[in-house]
Amino acid sequence: MQRNPRPTDAAIHAYSQAAAHACIIELKARMFGDVVPMLRCFARGNLFLLMTAITQWMAVNGRGTVEERARLLACVTLRNKLLHADLSRAALHAKNLGATLNEGTVVSIAVARPVTAESLLSAIDDRSKHVPVAGTDSKHVPVFGWLLESMSSGVFTEATRIFSEAIWFLERQAEGLTDEDTRETA
Numbered sequence: 001m002q003r004n005p006r007p008t009d010a011a012i013h014a015y016s017q018a019a020a021h022a023c024i025i026e027l028k029a030r031m032f033g034d035v036v037p038m039l040r041c042f043a044r045g046n047l048f049l050l051m052t053a054i055t056q057w058m059a060v061n062g063r064g065t066v067e068e069r070a071r072l073l074a075c076v077t078l079r080n081k082l083l084h085a086d087l088s089r090a091a092l093h094a095k096n097l098g099a100t101l102n103e104g105t106v107v108s109i110a111v112a113r114p115v116t117a118e119s120l121l122s123a124i125d126d127r128s129k130h131v132p133v134a135g136t137d138s139k140h141v142p143v144f145g146w147l148l149e150s151m152s153s154g155v156f157t158e159a160t161r162i163f164s165e166a167i168w169f170l171e172r173q174a175e176g177l178t179d180e181d182t183r184e185t186a
Contacts, residue, residue: 021163099158
């Protein structure tokens with residue numbers, strides 16, 4: 001069944017790309033945990049505990065740099081904020097991971113109720129009541145505003161890039177596992 005395009009389609013598509021990569025990083029971490037006997041007990045539990053165990057195992061075994069391991073662990077928080085639609089905090093975590101964002105292009109406006117064409121036009125014209133969404137907490141602004149801000153500022157694109165790099169890092173580490181790394185101990 002076909003439907004007419006909606007104004008939010010592009011933002012939802014960008015979100016879905018980032019969310020898919022967030023899910024893949026979890027899947028790859030759980031697969032890594034399944035393969036390494038010392039990590040197996042974490043593979044089905046809390047993702048942060050699993051990723052902590054993975055990064056600690058990598059450190060002990062000389063895998064990856066300190067920065068790579070820290071970024072991998074930080075992806076868990078970015079993933080959680082993104083998937084739970086806490087988009088102001090997702091933006092903050094993306095910036096902490098080196099994302100450059102173009103913030104402040106979306107504003108929230110208060111429209112008098114009941115909403116009429118006149119009240120809407122009045123709210124649009126009164127710039128003194130425009131609040132940049134980027135300066136707010138996503139718990140206090142409708143999700144729609146943060147959805148548009150996150151797409152416009154590049155949060156979703158940057159999160160996708162950050163997750164892709166982490167996925168690549170985990171895959172590289174998995175490909176480098178030796179028989180000794182995956183051997184069951186008696």
